[in-house]
Amino acid sequence: MGAILKAIEYVYPKQKITNSDLSVQFPDYDFSKFEEKVGIKNRYWVQDGETALDLAIEACEKLFNKIDKSSIDFILYCTQSPEYFLPTTACILQNKLELKKNVGALDFNLGCSGFAYGVGLAKALIKSGQAKNVLLVTAETYSKYLHPNDRSNRAIFGDAAAATLISFSEEEQIGDFIFGTDGSGYDKLIVKNGCSRFPFDANANEIIYGTNNVFTDNHLYMNGPEVFNFTNEVIPDFTKEVLAKNNISIENVDQFVFHQANAFMLHFMRKRLKVDKEKFYIDLEDGGNTVSCTIPIALKNYSQKHVFENQKVVIVGFGVGLSWSGGLIEINNKL
Amino acid sequence: MKKSVFLSKLQEELEFETELTETTSIKDLEEWDSMGAMVLIGFVSDEFGIMLNAEDIKSITTINSLIERIGLDKFI
Secondary structure (H helix, E strand, O other), rough: EEEEEEEEEEOOOEEEHHHHHHHHHHHOOHHHHHHHOOOEEEEEEEEOOOOHHHHHHHHHHHOOOOOOHHHHEEEEEEOOOOOOOOOOOOHHHHHHHOOOOOEEEEEEEEOHHHHHHHHHHHHHHHHHOOOOOEEEEEEEEHHHHOOOHHHHHHHHHHOEEEEEEEEEEOOOEEEEEEEOOOOOHHHHHHEEOOOOOOOOOOOOOOOOOOOOEEEEOOOOOEOHHHHHHHHHHHHHHHHHHHHOOOOHHHHHEEEEOOOOOOOOHHHHHHHHHHHOOHHHHOOOOEEEEEEHHHHHHHHHHHHHHOOOOEEEEEEEEEEEOEEEEEEEEEEEOOO | OOHHHHHHHHHHHHOOOOOOOOEEEEOOOOOOOHHHHHHHHHHHHHOOOOOOOHHHHHHHOOOHHHHHHHHHOOOO
């Protein structure tokens, strides 16, 4: 007995921001180079009053067109954009979706490593007999954390939500998942103010970083070069560990679906791992870096665009924390 | 690698309009940004098998200092 990833649906907010929209605000910057290297053409941001939970509800309702929602007995909700400090957003989601009350529901706070974590946790809940149908939701609105003049991060990050159903299966379709953590890099990608350690500061100073990018400690800060270095130093070897753990060689993997952080970085890792282009998914043109949503969005699009049976797919997420996770899944139908 | 080849390849990779010379202070160029740093790390790794870290990027000034970091023995 085991678990199977059965279906995925995702949504973007309605507000689409193209590179030409951004170049109106940042006329001195050459977005064509950005588009070519980083691979993003547009991203979607929520508008005022719209939250990650709103997106999550929409994604789940889309999923419920295909599956019976009364079968769901556990909600795993991955976000760093919760509705409130408390209560747990997953509890609100249970009510909004009118799910039965004898379900487990919890939030977990992870970013780009969140989806692979969620699949590993869902599998464990199912294999230990604690759940049969896990609704894994990733929902993120980093746009709310971005400074209006933070050109780099505004170009990279987009909002989205994805809903994934992972169910009990007679045959195991989800392989082994492994995890990694290095909290010494906690400040490489951080929203410093507004939580317990540092309160929101209405007079926070504007700080200039990189090339004329602006943020304050109330906003999201990312040390791009250091995150890039961490990824290149840790993730190729980690991917090899994922392969070893699952007793599979690179040649026998049908597709690598990494967190879609940045096309240049993905190409760079692909070359280091010596994986063919056709077997390494890179597509973030439409949507950008949607944090924990990039992998389910990629899996959904990949399964829709290809005809296949029994695909062995390695997923790897990495980022804020610093945190990383990965594993093998088998997909034998369109998601 | 010939230094002149290195300079032209690097310029092409970075897509800079400014012509690079050994004395160019690369980070003072208007075209330099964190994406440039990323491209530079990728280029040096592909060509020389050396991973520049964040400290290296911080300490690099001129192209000559970059060449020294990579190792003078790698150049002719």
